[in-house]
Amino acid sequence: MGFNTIWYILFLPLVVGVYYLINHKYRWILLLLASYFFYGFYEPTFLLLMFSITLIAYFAGFILYNKKSKTILTLGVILVLSHLLFFKYFEWFYQVINDLLGLFTNSNPKFSWSFGYIILPIGISFYTFQGISYIVDVYKKRIKRETHLGYFALYISFFPQLVAGPIESPGFLIPQLKNKVTLRWANFSEGSKLILLGFFKKIVIADNLVIFVNNVFNKIDSPTTGGFEIYLALLAFIYFLYNDFSAYCDIAMGSARYFGIELSQNFFKPFSSINIREIWTRWHATLSRWVKLYIFNPMGGIVRNNTLRTLFNVLFVFIVIGLWHGASYNFFFFGLLAGVYMIIDYATKNIRLKFFKRIHFTKNKIIPRFIFKLTTVTSFLTLGIFFRASDFNESLTIIKKVTTFYGDFNPSFELIAIVGVTILVTESINYFSKDGKFHPFSSIKNNYIRILFYVLMIVTILVFSINESASFYYFRF
Amino acid sequence: MTYKRKIILFLITFLLLHAAMVSVFFTITTKTSSLVENQKHFESLKEAPKFLFTGDSHPTRSINENEINNSFKLTFFGEGPILTYYRLKYVLEELQLKPEYVFLQADISRFSANYFRYAENQFFYNNYVNYSELLEEEVINNERYLKSIAYQLFPYIEIKNIIKKNNTVKTKRGLQKFSDFSEIQKQVNTELFIKHKLLSNNPENLYYEDALIYFRKTIELCQSHQIKVIGIKYPVTDYYLNTLKHFCGEEMLKNPPQDKILLEYNIPIWDFEKQYQVKHDYFFDSHHMNENGKAAFTAVLKNKIINELSEK
Numbered sequence: 001m002g003f004n005t006i007w008y009i010l011f012l013p014l015v016v017g018v019y020y021l022i023n024h025k026y027r028w029i030l031l032l033l034a035s036y037f038f039y040g041f042y043e044p045t046f047l048l049l050m051f052s053i054t055l056i057a058y059f060a061g062f063i064l065y066n067k068k069s070k071t072i073l074t075l076g077v078i079l080v081l082s083h084l085l086f087f088k089y090f091e092w093f094y095q096v097i098n099d100l101l102g103l104f105t106n107s108n109p110k111f112s113w114s115f116g117y118i119i120l121p122i123g124i125s126f127y128t129f130q131g132i133s134y135i136v137d138v139y140k141k142r143i144k145r146e147t148h149l150g151y152f153a154l155y156i157s158f159f160p161q162l163v164a165g166p167i168e169s170p171g172f173l174i175p176q177l178k179n180k181v182t183l184r185w186a187n188f189s190e191g192s193k194l195i196l197l198g199f200f201k202k203i204v205i206a207d208n209l210v211i212f213v214n215n216v217f218n219k220i221d222s223p224t225t226g227g228f229e230i231y232l233a234l235l236a237f238i239y240f241l242y243n244d245f246s247a248y249c250d251i252a253m254g255s256a257r258y259f260g261i262e263l264s265q266n267f268f269k270p271f272s273s274i275n276i277r278e279i280w281t282r283w284h285a286t287l288s289r290w291v292k293l294y295i296f297n298p299m300g301g302i303v304r305n306n307t308l309r310t311l312f313n314v315l316f317v318f319i320v321i322g323l324w325h326g327a328s329y330n331f332f333f334f335g336l337l338a339g340v341y342m343i344i345d346y347a348t349k350n351i352r353l354k355f356f357k358r359i360h361f362t363k364n365k366i367i368p369r370f371i372f373k374l375t376t377v378t379s380f381l382t383l384g385i386f387f388r389a390s391d392f393n394e395s396l397t398i399i400k401k402v403t404t405f406y407g408d409f410n411p412s413f414e415l416i417a418i419v420g421v422t423i424l425v426t427e428s429i430n431y432f433s434k435d436g437k438f439h440p441f442s443s444i445k446n447n448y449i450r451i452l453f454y455v456l457m458i459v460t461i462l463v464f465s466i467n468e469s470a471s472f473y474y475f476r477f
Numbered sequence: 478m479t480y481k482r483k484i485i486l487f488l489i490t491f492l493l494l495h496a497a498m499v500s501v502f503f504t505i506t507t508k509t510s511s512l513v514e515n516q517k518h519f520e521s522l523k524e525a526p527k528f529l530f531t532g533d534s535h536p537t538r539s540i541n542e543n544e545i546n547n548s549f550k551l552t553f554f555g556e557g558p559i560l561t562y563y564r565l566k567y568v569l570e571e572l573q574l575k576p577e578y579v580f581l582q583a584d585i586s587r588f589s590a591n592y593f594r595y596a597e598n599q600f601f602y603n604n605y606v607n608y609s610e611l612l613e614e615e616v617i618n619n620e621r622y623l624k625s626i627a628y629q630l631f632p633y634i635e636i637k638n639i640i641k642k643n644n645t646v647k648t649k650r651g652l653q654k655f656s657d658f659s660e661i662q663k664q665v666n667t668e669l670f671i672k673h674k675l676l677s678n679n680p681e682n683l684y685y686e687d688a689l690i691y692f693r694k695t696i697e698l699c700q701s702h703q704i705k706v707i708g709i710k711y712p713v714t715d716y717y718l719n720t721l722k723h724f725c726g727e728e729m730l731k732n733p734p735q736d737k738i739l740l741e742y743n744i745p746i747w748d749f750e751k752q753y754q755v756k757h758d759y760f761f762d763s764h765h766m767n768e769n770g771k772a773a774f775t776a777v778l779k780n781k782i783i784n785e786l787s788e789k
Contacts, residue, residue: 006623185480447478448486455490459498462631466638 001041003251004202011038016258024180028150031158031177031259038159039123046121049083054156056080057131058149061138065145076135084128087120092327123163125324127156129290134170136294143171151177160255164248166264166286169293173261181260193454194254197429197439200457201247204464205422209240212418217388220397227401231381232415234402238377238384239422242270245284253438265438269430274363274372276341276379287324291317314346315339325387330395334386341379495631502600502633510639512553512601519551525574528782531561531695532582535711538765541775545782549576555597558588558688559616562695563605569702578786579699581692583708583735583746585721586764588688589675599628600635616687652768655714656757667716667763671724680725689734696742708739708746712774715754717763747781749774 001007015034019027040047060076063069134155137143146152155174181187216233219225246267253263264286273279280288292301296317303309315336322335355361361368385402389395432440444450478486506513528548530536533556542550551564561581568574608625611617617625628634658666676682699706722730739746752774753759759770766774 006620006627010623189480447483451483451487451490454487455494458491459494459633462634463636466634 001038003198003248003255007041012255012258019259020183028148028154028177032150032154035154035157035159035162039157039162042122043119049087049121049124050127050157051153053080053083053128053131054149054153057134057156058146058152060135061145061152064135064139068139068141073135073139077132080128080131080135084124087124089323089327126165126167127162129167129294130156130170132294133167133290137170143174146170146174158256158261160252160261161263164245164252165284166249166252166266167290168264168286169290172264176261179260184260187257187260191254191257193439193441194250194257196254196454196457196461197441198247198250198252198254199461201243201250201426201429203461205425206240206244206247208464209236209243209418209422212415213237213240213388217390220394220401225401227404229412229415230398230401232419234381234384234388234398236419236422237388238381239419239426241384241387242267242283243422243426250438269433270380271377271427272373272430273376274369275376276338276345279376279380280338280342287321291321291324295320311343314342318342322386329392330386330389333392333395334383337386338383341383498633498636502636502639505636506600506639510598510601512598515551515553516601519549519568519574520572522549522574525576527577528580528786529568529576529578530580530582530709531565532556532580532584532711533587534765535584535587535713536580536582536709538767539711539771539774540778541771544775545779548782552582553598558695559611559691560602560606562691562698563602563607565695566698567605569698569704575702575704578705578707580707580709580747581695581699581739581744582711583692583733583739584710584713585718585730585733585750586671586675586683588684588692588735589682597638598635599625600632600639603629614687616690653761654758654767654769655716655760655762658757663716663757663763664720667714667720668724670763671717671720676724680729683721683725683729684734689738692735693738696738696744700742706742706744708735708744710746710748710750712749712751712753712759712766712770713764714757714760715751718751718754720763749777752777 001011011034015030019030022030036047036050039050056076056079060072060079063072064076134143134146134152138145146155151174154177155168155170158173158177161168213233213236216225216229217237220230249263249266253265256263266285266287268282268285270279270282273282296313299313299316300309301313303313316339318339319332319335322331322333322338325331325334356368363369363372385398386395389398429440432443435442441450441453444453526547526549528545530540530542530548530550530552532552534552534554536550537552537554540550542548551568556564565579603625606625608617608622612619612622655663672678696706718730736746753766753770756770759766759773761767
C-alpha cells in the first residue's frame with residue numbers, strides 16, 4: 001500500500017487508534033499484523049519472502065549469540081543476501097554473461113534456460129539490509145540477540161519504513177518497538193507535521209515535476225530536444241528525486257512518530273553540501289551509513305600507506321551503492337563515477353585546501369561557498385544522467401547533447417520557471433527547517449499564522465491531488 | 478496555547494477555508510464551464526428536441542446544431558459511454574425530456590479504456606453517475622469509489638483541471654488546419670495521442686469491455702423509452718486510421734464490437750469515418766474537425782437527416 005493512496009489515509013488512523021486502545025503487551029501483534037497487511041497489499045506472495053528473511057536472520061542471530069562462528073555468519077549473510085541476488089540481479093547477471101560471451105565469440109548466444117520474467121519484490125533491498133545488519137551486529141556483539149520472534153519480525157517489517165527505508169539498525173529500532181508508549185501531543189503533532197510536509201513534497205512538487213522531466217526524457221532522441229532543455233530536465237530530475245524520496249521519508253518518520261518511534265533522518269539538506277564527500281553524508285544517509293559500517297569498514301576502509309587498497313575499497317563500495325539501486329550497466333557506471341569523484345575529492349583535498357587558502361577562498365565566505373555548492377551539485381547532476389537514463393545508449397545521448405549545451409541554447413521561459421520555482425520552494429523548506437527540526441513549521445512563531453499555514457498546505461495538496469499520484473521512485477529499488 | 482485550542486482553531490480555519498474554496502469553485506464552474514452551460518441550456522428547453530446528439534469531443538467539434546432544426550448536442554470533451562449513459566438516463570427519467578432520435582457515437586476509439594480512467598468534471602458527472610452501482614457491477618474498484626466520495630467532499634480538487642480545461646475548450650485551435658502540419662508533425666501528433674494518451678501503450682485498450690456494456694445499456698435505455706437510436710461515426714483523418722491500424726493491427730479494427738452491437742439491435746449506422754480522411758484542411762488535429770470541417774460536415778449531416786428522417 002503506497003503512502004500516497006487513499007487506502008493509507010484510512011489505514012494509518014485506524015492502526016494508530018487501535019494501537020492506543022489496546023494493552024501495551026499486545027501492541028506488537030497489532031503492528032506486526034498491520035505491517036504484514038501493508039506489505040501483502042502489494043502482493044501477498046511477497047510475504048513469504050519477507051518471512052523467510054526474518055526466520056533466517058533470527059535463527060542465525062540465535063546461533064551466533066551462543067557461538068561466535070564465522071561460518072554461521074557467512075552462511076546467514078549469504079542466505080539472506082541470496083533473496084536479493086536472485087530477485088534483483090539474476091536477470092542482469094544472465095544478460096552480462098550473454099554480453100560477455102557475445103564479446104568473445106562475436107555472436108549473440110543466449111542460454112536455453114530461463115526463469116522467465118522475475119518480478120522484483122518491493123522493498124526487498126531495504127529489509128534484506130536490515131536482516132544483514134542484525135546478523136552482523138549480533139556476531140560483533142554490538143547488540144544482544146532478540147529472543148522475541150515477534151519483535152524481531154516487526155523490526156524487519158515495520159510498515160512505515162518497510163518499502164523504502166530508512167534502513168535502521170536493530171540496536172536503534174528494536175528497543176523503540178518495545179517501549180511502552182503513551183498518547184502524547186508532541187508525538188501526534190510532530191508526526192502530523194512531517195506527514196503534511198511529506199504529502200506536500202510528493203503531491204505538489206514531485207508529482208508535477210516528474211511530468212516535465214518525463215516529457216523531456218521521453219523525446220531525448222528527437223532533434224528538437226536541445227542540450228539546455230536536457231540540462232534543465234536533469235536539474236529538475238535531481239530535485240524531483242530529492243522531493244520524492246524525502247517526502248517518503250517524511251511520511252515514514254511522521255507515521256512512526258504516531259507510535260512513539262523516531263526513525264533516522266535520511267536527508268540533511270543535501271544541496272547545501274560543499275563537496276562530494278559531504279553530499280553522501282546528507283543524501284540517503286542511512287544507506288551510506290550502512291555501507292560504511294557493513295562493507296567499507298570490514299574491508300579495511302581507508303588503509304594508510306596503501307593507496308591502491310584504499311582506491312579499490314572506495315570504488316568497490318560505490319559500485320555496490322550503484323548496483324544496490326538497480327541491476328543495470330547504468331547503475332554500475334553511476335556507482336563507478338561516484339567512486340571516482342570520491343577518489344578525486346580525497347586525493348586533491350590537501351592541494352585544494354592550500355590553494356584556496358592562498359587565494360583567501362574560504363568556505364565561510366558567500367561567493368566561495370556558492371561556487372563550492374555549485375560544483376558539488378553539478379558533479380551530482382552528472383551522476384543523475386546514469387540514474388535517470390533508461391539504458392547506457394541513452395546516457396551517451398544525454399552526455400552528447402548536454403556537452404553541446406551552448407550550441408542549441410534555446411531557453412524556454414516555462415521550463416526555467418518550473419525549475420526555478422521548484423528550487424526556490426525546496427530550498428525554502430530546507431532553509432526554514434532548523435533548530436533540530438526536519439520541517440519548517442517551527443520557524444513560524446505565531447500560532448495563528450502557523451495554523452493558517454497548515455490549512456493552506458492541506459488545501460494546496462487537495463488541489464494538486466487531481467493528478468494521478470505516481471508511486472514513490474525509490475519503491476523500484 | 479493548549480493543544481485542544483489548537484485543534485479547535487485548526488478545524489475552524491479548515492472549515493472556513495473549505496467553505497470558501499467550495500464557493501469559489503462552484504462560482505467558477507457555474508460561470509465558466511461550458512459543460513454546465515450545455516446542461517443548463519438543455520434543461521431550460523420547454524420540450525425535448527427531436528434529434529439528440531451524444532458523445533465526446535468528436536461530435537462536439539463536428540456538429541453545429543444551430544444549423545440542424547430541432548436538434549441538441551448533449552456532448553462534451555472526454556465524455557465516454559459510461560458517462561453518456563448516466564447523463565442520458567437523467568435526461569430521460571428525471572427530466573422526462575424524450576427526443577425522437579438519439580445519435581449514439583460509435584467511433585472506432587470511442588470505447589478506449591483511458592476515457593473513463595481519466596474521468597474529468599467529476600463535480601458535474603457525480604450528480605448523475607451512480608458509483609455504488611458501478612462498484613457493484615465491478616466497473617470500478619473500491620479505490621475509485623472512495624475517490625468519488627472524496628470528489629464530492631472536496632470538489633475543488635478539480636479546480637486546476639477545470640480552469641485548464643475551460644481554457645482549452647475556449648482556445649482550442651478552432652481555426653487551425655491539420656494540413657498546415659509537416660508530415661513529421663502529423664505523424665508525431667497522431668502517434669502521441671493514440672499510443673500514449675488514448676491507449677496507454679497497450680493496443681488491447683482500444684475496446685474497454687465495460688464501455689461496450691454501457692453502450693449496450695444506453696441502447697436498451699433508449700429503446701425502453703421508445704426512442705429511435707442511430708449509430709454515428711464521425712470523420713477522422715487517414716493518419717488517425719492508419720496509426721490505429723498500425724498500432725492495434727488490422728484484425729482489431731475489422732468488425733468492431735460496437736458495430737456488432739448496433740446490428741444486433743437493428744440500429745442503422747451512419748458512417749462518416751472516412752468521408753473526409755484526406756481533407757486535412759477540415760481538421761485541426763488528426764481526429765477533431767476545425768470550424769471549416771464542422772460547417773461542411775454539418776451540411777452533409779443535415780441533408781442526410783432531411784432525406785432519411787424527413788426533418789425539414
